[in-house]
Each structure stands twice: as structure tokens, then as C-alpha cells.
Amino acid sequence: MKWSGRRNSENFEDRRGMSSGGKTIIGGGIIGIVILLLNVFGGENGQMIGTILEQTQGKQTNPTEQRALTAAEIEEGKFIEAILVDTEDVWGKIFQENNLQYERPNLVLFTDSYETGCGSATSASGPFYCPADQKVYMDLSFFEELKTKFGAQGGDFATAYVIAHEIGHHVQTLLGTSTKMRQMQEGKSQSQANKLSVALELQADFYAGVWTHYNQKMNNFLEEGDIDEALSAAHAVGDDAIQAKIQGHIVPESFTHGTSAQRKAWFMKGYKTGDINQGDTFAEIR
Structure with missing residues (x-):
């Protein structure tokens, strides 16, 4: 992709x-956290992230001295900033058109561990x-493990x-979708609550496609x-693909x-239409 000059x-x-x-997260990297949560990136329900990070925090780590970034790391940072x-x-x-x-969110790059508003995170958390x-x-x-x-x-x-x-999850926060989803989950069974979580995540994929269309x-x-x-990335982080790889069988209710297939389809729908109004991923479960 072309990104220079931003x-x-x-x-x-x-x-x-x-x-x-x-604090560090127990689990030995992304694979460890996935075994526990069957979740690679995007568990962006605020309550979910906070609970996950709290439950997986380990022992205190000693602060390390600040080091200078390499030339390659500096270039990586420029690339991430350009996407932001x-x-x-x-x-x-x-938003202006509507x-x-x-409200612009911040994007934080960190190494090893970092304190967030939702708890202590490490690379095992995945981007969130x-x-x-x-x-x-x-x-x-995370991205190297996503490949390997x-x-x-x-x-x-x-x-x-x-x-x-x-960023799609930030859009959902601004539009009130995330709050409505959590309200809809109240009193539901775990499988029903999971379906609502799926709808939220697929909508974030749709928004990623809309962003691609506009950009x-x-x-x-x-x-x-x-x-x-x-x-390829969307395929790799599908629940069925993760469960098949990690536990050898698939449990749709979880x-x-x-x-x-769903993640790829919703991304492509956003990319092809560029219409934010066509991303009602909750329609099938109303």
C-alpha cells in the first residue's frame, strides 16, 4: 500500500x-491467551477487555531502562501513524457527511507491557x-505471530x-452501538450474548471495509x-479457524x-459499498 507523505x-x-x-499476562504469548479466550484481537467490549486483562495479570515486572528505537522500528512507527x-x-x-x-482516538504502540484504561496489557493481549x-x-x-x-x-x-x-470499535463507541450491545446482552444466555458479540465484531470488520473504500x-x-x-488476516482470525487450530474442533455456540467466511464477507461488503448504513450485522438476531 502507498502511505508516504501523510x-x-x-x-x-x-x-x-x-x-x-x-503486570505481565500469563499464557506464553498470543497462543497462550487464545487457548484461554479463543480470541486473537478485537475483544473490545469494555467490560470484556477489563475483565480479561484483570484475570490474566501475573506478577509485577521490574521497570526496564528506555532504549532507542532502531531505524526499522522508526519506519514501522511512521507507517502505523500514516494509517491512523x-x-x-x-x-x-x-461523520461530517452524516x-x-x-472524536479522534489515540493509538498507542508499546513493547512488552503497558498500563491502559482497561488494565495492564502485553503483546499477548493482541491489538485492542x-x-x-x-x-x-x-x-x-502480534503481526509476526499472526503469520507464523x-x-x-x-x-x-x-x-x-x-x-x-x-478504529471501527471506536466508531461503535461514538455511535452508541457498543453500549446498546451490552444492554442487549443483559439477561441473555451465554450463547445468545456471544451472538451479539459476533455482530459487534463483524460490524467492525464492515467498518474496516468502509474505511478502505473511502481511503x-x-x-x-x-x-x-x-x-x-x-x-487472509480476516480468515486467520475467524473463530472457526482459531478453534480448529487450537483445540481441534469447532464449537459455534462459543x-x-x-x-x-463471515469476517471476510462483511469486510468486502464495506469495501464494495462504502455505505455505513449497510452494516447492520445485528439484523439476524433481533
């Missing part, structure tokens, strides 16, 4: 090389959006897709193979994010 963002925080002196800038511009435009005001402080948190080591452990194709647009998905019109940023990279 402006800087006031909402980008690069905390890599710094230690928060917080594009989400700011696209969603600012979409007579709404877009915290509604408590309206920030997206990411340890970039979960078979995703990788590539720069796979990273863009994940970030766009997380292509605004910046002509896509290159050959980019959409395939996004679809799905919280949607199948590989």
Missing part, C-alpha cells in the same frame, strides 16, 4: 522501548480498543486492516495484493468474533 497525528503515541512497570491519519481523515469525512462530529480511555493499543510483535502461528499472509495492508477494525477514493493507496492480505 501528515503527523497528535493522537499517535509511540511508547516502544519504554516500560510501564506493570487516514482513519482520522476518512471517519472525519463520513452531520456528526468525529479500550473504550475507557478511547485508545487503541498494539504491540507489533495462524497462517495469515502478512503484509502492510494486513496491519492496516487490523487497525481499521480497532482508496481519497488517497488511491491500494496496491496489487492488498485486499488479499486483508482477507463464537465471539464470527467465522472466517
Whole structure:
């Protein structure tokens, strides 16, 4: 994807090389946390994230000294910031077109561990959006594991897709969708509550597609193979694909994010239509 020449963002925080002196998550990396939660990225229900991070916190770690970032890490940071800038511009435009005001979220890059508004996080958490402080948190080591452990194709647009998905959850927070979903979950059985969680996650995938549609019109940023990279990442993090890989069998009632096919389909619907009004993923469970 083409991303150079973007402006800087006031909402980008690069905390890599710094230690928060917080707690680490038990589980031995993303695979460990997935075995526990069957969840790679995007468990962005505020209550869910807070509970998950609290339950998986381990012992205190000693603060480490700050280190200088490498040239490669600096370039990575510039790339992530460029994606954030594009989400700011696209969603600012979409909200304006709908007579709404877009509040820009912060995106925080960190290494090892970091204190968030939803609790202490590590790379094992996977990228996630915290509604408590309206920030997206990411340890970039996640993307290497996404390729090596979960078979995703990788590539720069796979990273863009994940970030766009997380920003999609911020959009849901601003529109009140996340709050309504949590209210709908009250009094429901676990399987019914899971279906509502799936709808929320698939809508975030749809919003990632809408962002891609708009950003292509605004910046002509896509290159050959980019959409395939996004679809490969979406396939890798489908509940069915994760469960088959981790536990050898699939339990649809426990799905919280949607199948590989659903995640790809909703991303592509957003990308092809560019119409935020066509993303009612809750329709089938009303």
C-alpha cells in the first residue's frame, strides 16, 4: 500500500522501548491467551477487555531502562501513524457527511507491557480498543505471530486492516452501538450474548471495509495484493479457524468474533459499498 507523505497525528503515541512497570499476562504469548479466550484481537467490549486483562495479570515486572528505537522500528512507527491519519481523515469525512462530529482516538504502540484504561496489557493481549480511555493499543510483535502461528499472509495492508477494525470499535463507541450491545446482552444466555458479540465484531470488520473504500477514493493507496492480505488476516482470525487450530474442533455456540467466511464477507461488503448504513450485522438476531 502507498502511505508516504501523510501528515503527523497528535493522537499517535509511540511508547516502544519504554516500560510501564506493570503486570505481565500469563499464557506464553498470543497462543497462550487464545487457548484461554479463543480470541486473537478485537475483544473490545469494555467490560470484556477489563475483565480479561484483570484475570490474566501475573506478577509485577521490574521497570526496564528506555532504549532507542532502531531505524526499522522508526519506519514501522511512521507507517502505523500514516494509517491512523487516514482513519482520522476518512471517519472525519463520513461523520461530517452524516452531520456528526468525529472524536479522534489515540493509538498507542508499546513493547512488552503497558498500563491502559482497561488494565495492564502485553503483546499477548493482541491489538485492542479500550473504550475507557478511547485508545487503541498494539504491540507489533502480534503481526509476526499472526503469520507464523495462524497462517495469515502478512503484509502492510494486513496491519492496516487490523487497525481499521480497532478504529471501527471506536466508531461503535461514538455511535452508541457498543453500549446498546451490552444492554442487549443483559439477561441473555451465554450463547445468545456471544451472538451479539459476533455482530459487534463483524460490524467492525464492515467498518474496516468502509474505511478502505473511502481511503482508496481519497488517497488511491491500494496496491496489487492488498485486499488479499486483508482477507487472509480476516480468515486467520475467524473463530472457526482459531478453534480448529487450537483445540481441534469447532464449537459455534462459543463464537465471539464470527467465522472466517463471515469476517471476510462483511469486510468486502464495506469495501464494495462504502455505505455505513449497510452494516447492520445485528439484523439476524433481533
